[in-house]
Amino acid sequence: MQWIVSESEAGQKLVVFLRNKLGPGFSSRQIKQGIENNLCQVNSRLEHFASMVLAKGDVVLYVIESLKSPVKFRFQFSSKDIVYEDASLLIYNKPAGFVSDGPEITQAMESYSQGGWELLHRLDRETTGLLMFTRGTAFREKMVYAFKMHAVKKTYFALVDGIPPQMSGTIENYLGKVHTYKGQALWGAVPSKIGHHAITDWVIEQKGSQVCLLRCYPQTGRTHQIRVHLSEMGYPILGDKQYGKKFKCSYLAPRCLLHAYALDFIHPLTGEKIFAKAELPKDFTEALELLVGRVAS
Incomplete structure (x- = not known):
């Protein structure tokens, strides 16, 4: 729903304005x-305050x-998602x-197939897609080394606000903690030292x-790297809601539309070329x- 603030409504806090417009069926907390x-x-700008x-x-x-119809999700481990x-x-x-x-995924993996699975890398809460788990110290060390040597090619899809003038590019800088948002560190460009x-x-x-839809290939694995890089390019x-400031597009996305689409690497034990992908949700x-x-596609 959309409204224009009248002269008599000017000066109201956003939550008060919305509570008056939405009526008694909605609490201030909701x-x-x-x-x-x-x-x-x-x-046309996302507002979080x-x-x-x-x-x-x-x-x-x-x-x-x-x-009106809040849906609370509970993590359900499914073999179909392997x-x-x-x-x-x-x-x-x-x-x-x-x-x-988090406890939901950790507990599910501890009980799956005789357990022993350990998380190898992380995805943000709202990011969907491929997540790797290893079992056994020797194998884990080999995979950690593969990531360190950039031998694992990662592909992400990101739906961004705006359209870059060129068809492709590379973002390279140094990232560090610059702010906090609700107690969580936010990252941004900082001096190399x-x-x-x-x-x-x-x-x-x-x-x-x-x-536009971007296919992203992170060569490094810094916290919030793709999100920060695209935001600092001007295409959040x-x-x-953490790195997006003002959006030109009025579409209200339900979450950060970033998806870990593919992983491409050589299996360190078998020598087999592995290409795993997860279709967009x-x-x-x-x-x-x-x-x-x-x-x-």
Whole structure:
């Protein structure tokens, strides 16, 4: 739903304005949660602060469907989401909403196939896609070394706000902690002497009128690397409430639309070339179809 702030409503806090507009069926707490979860825009910009003071003429957009029918997800381990498995290695297609090393996934892996599985790398809570687990110290050390030597090629898809003028490029800088958001560290470009070297290659896969789908190849594995790099380029990932400031596209993404699509490497024990991939999840394809008109393959 969308409203324009009148003269009499100017000066109201955002949460008060929305509570008056939405009526008694919505509590201030629910509305605040919605604001924090990417459901609100003010003047085409995602707004995350319920205490924001509105001015006359401000355009407030709020998505209420998700708030009316809240869905709480519980992690359900499914063998259908196993993309690759042998005695030492398991690659799983992680859904959004779960921390890679959180109790839900950790407990599921401890009990699967005689246990002993250890997480090899991490994905952010809202990022979907391929997550690797290893079993056995010797094999784990070999895979850690493969990552360190950049022998594991990672491919991500990101649906971003705006369209770069060139079809491909490379972002290279040094990343370090620069701010905090709700107690979580935010990363950004810093001088080389205090930062970690970070490189991301990217290619435009598909274009819409206001957004584009990027295929990203991170050459390093820094925290929030792709999200930070794309945001600092001026093309934040849709739904990224931590690194996205002002979006040109009015689409309210349900989450940060970043997907770990593929892993390409040589199995350190068998010498076999492994190419594992996970297709885009439903919420991502729905956004892609709406904003671009077709789904990546």
